[in-house]
Amino acid sequence: MAARDVSIRIPCSKCPLRDLECFRDFTEKEVEFLHEFKQGELTVNPGAPIVLEESNSPHLYTVLEGWGFRYKTLPDGRRQILNYVMPGDFIGLQSSVFEVMSHGVEALTEMMMCVFPRDKLWTLYTRHPTLAFDVTWLASREERLLDEHLLTVGRRTAIERVAFVIWHLYKRALSVGLASGNRLDLPVTQQHLADTLGLSLVHTNKTLKKLRANGCISVEERTVEVLDKSKLIEIAQAQEHEEGPRPFL
Amino acid sequence: MAARDVSIRIPCSKCPLRDLECFRDFTEKEVEFLHEFKQGELTVNPGAPIVLEESNSPHLYTVLEGWGFRYKTLPDGRRQILNYVMPGDFIGLQSSVFEVMSHGVEALTEMMMCVFPRDKLWTLYTRHPTLAFDVTWLASREERLLDEHLLTVGRRTAIERVAFVIWHLYKRALSVGLASGNRLDLPVTQQHLADTLGLSLVHTNKTLKKLRANGCISVEERTVEVLDKSKLIEIAQAQEHEEGPRPFL
DNA sequence: CGCGATTTTGAGAGCCGTCAAGATACGTGG
């Protein structure tokens, strides 16, 4: 694995995430503590592993820039993508609770992350209950995303699944400034989509074609344009719900 | 909905869960606080709704006895079972974080639960960081179970899925005393299994038949006997991992 | 004994997977 350069260049008070509307405001004391908690920044290349399945990482991460994904694999290599990580998302909580991660995380684009030492998480619980609650908040949000994903893979048809992920990723990317207007820059191959949705590569490709023929979306290079939102939502059987400001670490 | 009788009859110090080996020990102060936190017990009948999708329940629950399940449904009625709840499991965390639950919970057997007021969860974070960490622990465990379930539904074949869910439920039930020896009392219809695994009822039935013909399991009434553990594990492509003592509230 | 819920079985259809091959894009070295 390539050497990882970890050093603090960005004080938490100037964290780029603070400029985004979707995140909650923090008190000065909270930011001070987070700055103490922070070990540095880590930058990785596209395709780089961030944590390995069954590994035991001493670090926790908050994504500052870029996309990645969480996954699990079966012994024979079949892969299931569990979720995507974007700016503001927290990586590695499971390892502080169970010692080992039961899933892996891999970068899709170049990623910059904030690094925290896992063994100091406990002091966060003793000294900053508001931040402790934030950690629980983040875990609970992940749970909700997984619930929805499970419904998608278990009960939606192929075209519903594809429509749903696109809509879902579009909304998430919008909120953190990774999409603008109707355009979503998806740093993802069709194989990734297939592994996300429990479909084969070939069928994913043919389903995307239907969605293009439909006039729902257009795709060029790696960017998707949402042409007909209401039709996409209808096909996806998606139900909208408001999101208030959310925390991050 | 039937009237719900809530009153404290069991002090937390005599919580039946404390006798189970799988749970961690608590300090006197922790138990004292939990007893203050506790509002009472709630008993519901098989089939009763515990929380509804999109509802806003003011309560949190810890299961003391019985089985239930979490689920989500699509507008047209297709249902996905997300996970099962058994003694020691915590219900309703999402509602303290997002105001509304995005999933429902329903009882499979008669269930007894410990009831907590949602709005006092915050004082738990301020006064008992160890318990706060336990809440995070529980959320993180749920996340891990969902990860595994997603892999099952997304990437395992029908027979692998059925084998896996039986093995999984057997292990969980064993740890809390709901299974003994090789026998698992499953209070679940084949329709429930189908909705858990993303399969149709008919195909679930035929797949169970194969597993019986295999000599892996036998089924009579609602109890499943695991006849050949290693073959079941092999078919399920399950990977064992140790579990240390876990918390509950 | 009779009715509803659940389980079982068979038949046929279709959605989706696998296999295979060609097309396109992209980076690298000559």
Place this chain on the structure above:
DNA sequence: CCACGTATCTTGACGGCTCTCAAAATCGCG
């Protein structure tokens, strides 16, 4: 600037796993 290898995308053909439809059998219960 072109050649070439690798990764990704596309398309067609075919097979099969799983679905739907339908009906019979069994079970639970009043």
